Amino acid sequence: MKRFMLVQHSYPEFLGMIEKQLESRNIGFQYQRPFLGNDLSTTAGQYDALWLLGGAYPANDDLACPWLSQERQLISNFKRMRRPIVGIGFGALLVVENAGGEITDEPYFNTYWTVCHKTEAGKDDPLAIAVDGKRMLIMVNGNASLPEGVAPLVVDDEGRWLAVRPDDMSYAMLFRPELKPGMIEDMMMEDNRPLPDDIGDILAEARQHWTTGQQTAAEISLALVSALDLMTERHKMPVFSLNVVDKEK
Numbered sequence: 372m373k374r375f376m377l378v379q380h381s382y383p384e385f386l387g388m389i390e391k392q393l394e395s396r397n398i399g400f401q402y403q404r405p406f407l408g409n410d411l412s413t414t415a416g417q418y419d420a421l422w423l424l425g426g427a428y429p430a431n432d433d434l435a436c437p438w439l440s441q442e443r444q445l446i447s448n449f450k451r452m453r454r455p456i457v458g459i460g461f462g463a464l465l466v467v468e469n470a471g472g473e474i475t476d477e478p479y480f481n482t483y484w485t486v487c488h489k490t491e492a493g494k495d496d497p498l499a500i501a502v503d504g505k506r507m508l509i510m511v512n513g514n515a516s517l518p519e520g521v522a523p524l525v526v527d528d529e530g531r532w533l534a535v536r537p538d539d540m541s542y543a544m545l546f547r548p549e550l551k552p553g554m555i556e557d558m559m560m561e562d563n564r565p566l567p568d569d570i571g572d573i574l575a576e577a578r579q580h581w582t583t584g585q586q587t588a589a590e591i592s593l594a595l596v597s598a599l600d601l602m603t604e605r606h607k608m609p610v611f612s613l614n615v616v617d618k619e620k
Contacts (some may be wrong), residue, residue, distance in 0.1 A: 425460025493524030
């Protein structure tokens with residue numbers, strides 16, 4: 372059975388609307404929750420793909436996110452084993468950083484609605500085609516400069532990058548197809564979570580786009596499955612159980 376690792380960075384930000392898309396394709400997934408203080412496994416050999424989800428802080432804030440060194444190692448391990456990686460929001464910044472980009476904490480609240488536009492570089496890309504012309508929510512704290520040689524596949528109304536494909540096995544996207552209105556509501560209720568002043572307006576529009584958002588999430592899931600060959604099960608390392616043998620018996 373295909374099995375994905377999902378790295379969750381805050382309680383409200385799970386895979387949301389994309390979960391059922393994976394389940395319908397008989398794909399299992401396991402959440403890693405380093406924000407709870409647990410060590411983040413850096414093992415890639417037991418999984419077919421890695422998903423890095425959204426977060427409450429900039430992806431260069433090692434004080435608020437003390438597990439970041441482990442997560443960076445995890446990304447490197449998945450890349451070395453040629454396993455697909457999808458970064459969303461916070462996770463997207465880490466994917467770009469791994470490719471040579473630089474993360475910044477400005478703008479701190481990089482949260483807004485915009486129309487997605489595929490670029491010349493993305494004209495044949497399945498993800499860029501899936502979101503072209505769609506109004507989507509961007510929600511990430513901070514941003515990242517793109518490394519030399521990595522062109523955006525999707526940009527916003529102002530020409531700022533929204534999605535890139537640093538290599539044939541990974542995507543980074545700042546738009547948030549997984550978010551349900553209820554997840555945003557949970558963010559608003561989360562203790563001490565930094566939020567933009569207009570989060571109420573952001574939520575109101577998310578409610579308006581609920582129906583179309585579900586369809587968009589399905590189309591993005593299909594695009595990622597196709598582009599990254601996510602239906603292919605990768606070779607997994609065997610798990611050994613060591614039993615102590617009593618030689619006197």
